[in-house]
Amino acid sequence: MGGYGDVKLLREDGLRLDGRKVDEMREVEIEAGILPAADGSAWVKHGLNVAVCAVYGPMEAHPRKIQRQDRAVIDVRYNMAPFSTSDRIRPGFNRRSREISKVTAEALESVVLVERYPRSKIRVEIEILAAEAGTRCVGITAAAVALADAGIPMRDLIVGVASGKIEDTVVLDLDKAEDNYGQADLPMGILPTTGEIAFLQMDGDLSVEEYNTCMDYNLKAAREIHVLMVDALKRRYAEKNGGEA
C-alpha cells in the first residue's frame, strides 16, 4: 500500500477507480491552430486536463542578456489558471510554475532546431485551463503541436506522458487520486519516432523492473498520442488539397 494508509486505488476486479486498465490512457483530443493572434497554437484535452498553448516568434530576444549568439532561446511560460483546480490558485508565477517552465523549455530545446535562429527567442505560452494530474505532460504535448503549427523547424514532435505506481502496481497515465495518493510518478517527454527521451522526472521510488514497465507504458502511450498530434496538424491544413491530406 502507498504512503497514505488505506486509500484504495485499485478495485477488486483489478481495474482502476475510473474503470481504466493498468495500461490504459485517459482520452486525448488535440486541435491545432485555434488562436488567430498567435503564430502557432494548440488545444489539448487529456482526460480532464485542458491546456492551450500559443507560440510566437522567432523574434529578437529581449532582454539582450538572454540572447545567445549561436542559437535561439525558448522562453516558456507555463501557467495554471486560477480556476483550473478545486482550490483557487493565486494568479501569477510561483515556484512550481517556474520549475515546470524551465524543464519544459529544456525539453523543447532538444527538438527545436534552435541553431537555425541565432540571437532570437521563441515564446511558448502554456495555459492550463483545467487540471487533473499530469499537466506538465499535457503542456509539453500542446507546445509541440503549437510549435509545429507555427512553422518552427523541429527534429521531431515531442510527447509528454506519465506512468506511476499505485498499490505496488505500475499504471499508465495517473489521474488526480492516483497522483496524490500513489507511490510514484514518472513523467517523460518522448520523441515518438526515435523513442529518445528529452525530459524525465521521477517522484517516489521505483525498482528497476517497475521503471522498465513504466518506460514501456510511456513509449506505447507516446506513440498513440503522436498519431493524434499528426492528425490534428494535418486536419488543419488538409483543405489545401480539397480535403485530402
Add this chain to the structure above:
Amino acid sequence: MSGAKEGAELRLVTPGEAIGASTGVRAGTGTLIMGDNIIATRVGWIKENNGVTSVDPIHAAYMPRSGDLVIGVVESVRNNLWFADVNGPFNGLLPMSLAPWKVEFGAAREQMDIGDVMLARVQEVDEAHNIVLTMKGVGLRRLKEGIMSEISMNHISRLRGEGDSTLRSLKEVSDCRIIVAENGRVWVDGDADGITFMRTVLDLVRNEGHKATFNASIEALIDNRRNA
C-alpha cells in the same frame, strides 16, 4: 500519394516524419538527414526537384536573404541610420551611406521618421541575422501614399500567380500600383475604388490562399471587375 493531381508531389508531412531513404537524394529546406532517412522538420508539402527533396512549409516566418525586396516600417532613428521593421525576427538597419539622400549628421529624421514606410532591398544578412538594407537602386524609395497590408509568406506566390500573371491582371483591373514584397507586405496605391477592390482581394488571399479553389476564386473576382 493520394493527392498527386497537379503532377507535383502533394504529401503533407509533420516534423519527424520520414520522407524516404536518404540515398541518392539531397536534403533541401525543411528536411534533415537522420541515419538512413530524410525527415521533415516542418509541417508542409513535400517537393522534389532535380534530386533535392524539400518541404514547402505551410506556415513560416520571414527570414531575410540578401537581394530580397522588402517593405519596411521605420522603428527608430539614430543620427545617421534608421532601424526598420521588416516583418522578420530582427530589425533591418539602413545606414546613411545606403540611403538615397545626403543629409547632415543628426538630421536623418527629416527624411524619414518613425512610422514611415520604405521600399528597400536587403543588402546583406550575416550569420547572426544582422540585416543591412539599401535604398540605392531603381524604384527603391520612401512610400508616401497608398496602403500597406500583410499576407502570409506562403501566399505570396499564390497572389503573384504563374509568372506574375495574377498580379498583372490585378494591376490592370484595379488600375493600382501594387508591390508585393518578399517579406509578405503588399503596398497598393491608386484611386479609392481600386484600393477597395484590392482590399477584397487581399482578404481573399488571407482567408482562402491555402485552398485549392483559390485560383478559381481570384479569377472570378478579376473577371467580375473586368466586366463591370
